[in-house]
Amino acid sequence: MKVLVTGATGFIGRQVVNQLGEAGFEVRMASRRPQQVDPASDAVLLPDFDAPAQAFQALMRDVTHVVHCAALNNDRKASEADFLAANATLTAQLAHAAAWRTSGRFIYLSSIRAVAGPRFSGMISEVTPPAPQCAYGRSKREGEIRTLEAYASRPTDATALRLPPVYGEGMKGNLATLMRLADTTIPLPVSALPGVRSLMSSETAAATVLHLLHRSQPLAPVYVACDAPPLPIGAIIGAFRRGFGRPRRLFAIPASLLRAAATALGKGSLWENMTATQICDPSLLVSEGWVPQADALERLVETARRSRSGAA
Template identity: 35%
Template sequence: MDSRTILVTGASGFVGSALCRQLNMLGVFSVRAPSRRDAELAAETDWVSALAGVDAVIHAAARVHVMQENANDSQAEFRRVNVDGTLNLAQQAAAAGVRRFIFISSIKVNGELSQPGQPLRADDTPAPQDAYGVSKHEAEQGLLQLAAATGMEVVVIRPVLVYGPGVKANFLSMLRWVQRGVPLPLGALPNRRSLVFVDNLVDLVMACLDHPQAANQVFLASDGQDVTLSQLLRAIGQALGRPARLLPVPPSLLHAAARVLGRGDLAQRLLGSLQVDITKNHQLLGWTPPFKLEQGLNLTARAFLDAQNR
C-alpha cells in the first residue's frame, strides 16, 4: 500500500516534533515538514508545492504568547499569523484536494478558568479572554466555515497545558524548583487543573486523522486526570526522587500578595482552576488517553534528568 503524505506545520516545535516522530515511527505515512523559514504563516504565503499530493494537514504552527511583547497592536499580530496565515493555508489545502485539516487550537478558546464542579466542554460557548485565545477562536470559526463551503473536513483540537520530555516554559520551571528544593508557598491550594501528556495529545491527533466521526468536530485534549497544583508538585517530586518542599500558605494570602505586586494575572493562572471534560472524545471516537499522569510525569522527569547529565 502506498504511503499517505501528511503535512505537519510547526514540526520543529514541542508538539509538532512529537507528531512527526510518531508518524514516522508508524511507517505508513510520508511526513512533509516544511522548515520554519519555508513555512512562514502569513496571508500571502504560497503553499502550493508543499501541498501537492498531501492527504491531510496537521497544523501545529502558531504565534504563541510572547513574554516581552513588542508589537504595537498585539491582537493584530496574533490575527496576522494565527487567523490570516491559518486560513490562507487551509484555503490552499482545500484547493489542492486535501481530505482533512487538523487544527491544534488551545483551551484558551473556552476561557481561562473553570468553576468548581463545572469542567469546560468542547461544545461550550467559547469565551476567550486574551489576544491569543481570540485569534485561535477566529481561526476555528474560519476553518469550519471553509469546511462547509469546500467539503474539506476540519478537526479542531484544544489542548490544555501540554507537558512531556523536552517541555519548556512554566512546566520546566516547576521541574527546576522541585529539583533544587526551593520552598514553595503552594501546599494548601485546592484548585484543580487538567494537563495533557504530549504523547496523549499525539495519540488523539492520530485518532482524528481517519475517524469518520471526527470530521468537523471540536475536541478537548487532557489526560483525563485532574490534580491540584500541590498534588502536581508532589508528583513531580516523586518522579524526580526529590520531595517537593511545599509550605501551606492560605490561598487568600497568596492572592493578596499578588495584588500588591501587581501580578493578579499570575495569581489567576496559578491559583485558579481549569478542568476539562473529555467525555466527547470517548463517545465519538472511542478514545481514552493511553498514558496515565504518573507515567507522563515519570517520562518527563527522566528526560529532564538525562538532559542535565549530558
C-alpha cells in the same frame, strides 16, 4: 498517503511526525527551520502568512491530509496583530489551499485559551461558549473560525483540536516555570492551593491527531482532549520534584493568607491564575473510541527525569 505537518520541528509537531511515520504515513514537514531535519526527508519552508496563495497550494502537492501545528504560542511576548497573523491569517491560507487541493482532513491544533482565559474556573468542553481573554486566545479562536469557513463545503473534513497545557520534553510556558521551581530545595506552600488542572502530554496530543486521521466517521467541528485525571497544582510540583530526585518539601498554609500575601506583593492576578480550576471534558472523543492517558503523574515525573538527564 502523505500528511503535511506544519510546525514539524516544534514541541508537538515533532511528536506528530514521529507517530505518523511509525503508523506508516508519508510525511511532508513544513517548518520555519527545515534545515534542522534530515536532508533526505521531505522538508519544506513554511511560507509567511502574507505569501501568495500559490505558495500554500504548492505545499499540498501529493498531500492527502494536513495537520497544522505551527503557531505563535503564548510563551512569547507579541502584539495582537502578530498573534492574529501567525495563528489566524496563516491558518486561513493553509486551510483554503488544503480545501482546494487535498481530499483528506485538516486538523488544526487549537487551545482551551480559544474559549477561556487562565482565571476561568469550571468545566471546558466543546459546547463551552468561546470567551478568550488574551491576544493568543483570540487569535486561536479566529484560527478555528477561519478553518471552518475554508471547509464550508466539506465541514466534516476539518476540525479544531483544543488542547489544555501540554507537557513533555522541550515544553515552555507556565508548566516549564513550575518545573524550574520544583528543581529547587525551597519549601513551597502549595499543598493547600485549590487549583486543579487538566493537562496533556505531547505524546498523547500526537496520538489524538492520529486517532482523528484514522477515524472513518465524519469529524466534529471541535474536540477537547486531555489526560486523566485532572491534577492539583501541588501534585504537579510534587511529581516534578520526584522526577528530579528532590525532597518533596511542600506544605500547606491557609489559602486566605497566601491570597493576602500575593495581593500585597501586586501578584493578585498570578494568584487567580494559580488557583483557578480548569477541567476539560473529553467525552465527545471518548464516545468516538478515543482513550485518554491515565498516568499523567508518572509522565510528569518522567518529564522531569528526562530534563535532568538531558541537562547532564
